[in-house]
Amino acid sequence: MSATLTHSDATRLEGAQRLAFLPSLFGSDFMISELTVYAYASRFITGYNGGYWHYHRLPDGSGYMVPDMENVTFCNPDNWFECEMSAETAGIIITALVLNHRSFYHCHHDNDELCSHFCRRYEALMSFVDTHPDASTIYRALD
Numbered sequence: 530m531s532a533t534l535t536h537s538d539a540t541r542l543e544g545a546q547r548l549a550f551l552p553s554l555f556g557s558d559f560m561i562s563e564l565t566v567y568a569y570a571s572r573f574i575t576g577y578n579g580g581y582w583h584y585h586r587l588p589d590g591s592g593y594m595v596p597d598m599e600n601v602t603f604c605n606p607d608n609w610f611e612c613e614m615s616a617e618t619a620g621i622i623i624t625a626l627v628l629n630h631r632s633f634y635h636c637h638h639d640n641d642e643l644c645s646h647f648c649r650r651y652e653a654l655m656s657f658v659d660t661h662p663d664a665s666t667i668y669r670a671l672d
Contacts, residue, residue, distance in 0.1 A: 539585040539592070539657065550584040554592050554624075555631070556646045562631055566594055569623045575602040582620070591653035595620035603670060610670050618663040622670045625654055 542550055555562035570577045574596065581597040598616040605611070632647030658667050 538588055542584040542586055547584050550586060550592065553590060554650060556643055558631060558635070558643055562627055565627045565631070566623055569626055570596060573603055573605055573623065574619055575604055577601070587653060587657055589653045591650045591657070593621045593624035593654060605670055608672055612666060612670070614663065614666055618666060621654070621658060621661070622667055625651060625671060628654060
């Protein structure tokens with residue numbers, strides 16, 4: 530039985546710790562997944578023009594990326610969602626979208642290993658979201 534993660538269990542990575550984060554989170558698909566995060570940020574965060582991202586690791590190996598911004602307006606025209614939120618909340622939403630979409634991609638291209646990897650990371654992130662103060666906003670954005 531796994532322990533319930535809380536918002537305080539996320540560790541912001543600094544320096545050399547950052548080097549292994551993307552391969553750990555996204556597996557061998559980390560380069561395409563990282564670019565997808567930036568593309569989704571351009572699509573969903575009003576006024577996003579690139580920049581530095583912070584990495585947050587969860588104890589189970591999952592994690593999320595956060596753009597170096599204050600509050601942002603997140604707009605998803607696919608589900609009519611629009612809301613001002615923290616950059617952390619937006620980063621969690623974008624990371625969840627990428628994990629979900631890349632799992633779907635690998636599942637439909639007969640890469641069971643990466644599909645399973647992305648599914649595990651997504652499930653772990655969503656378990657963390659359950660305890661996040663902005664959980665209802667995150668779930669509304671993903672709906």
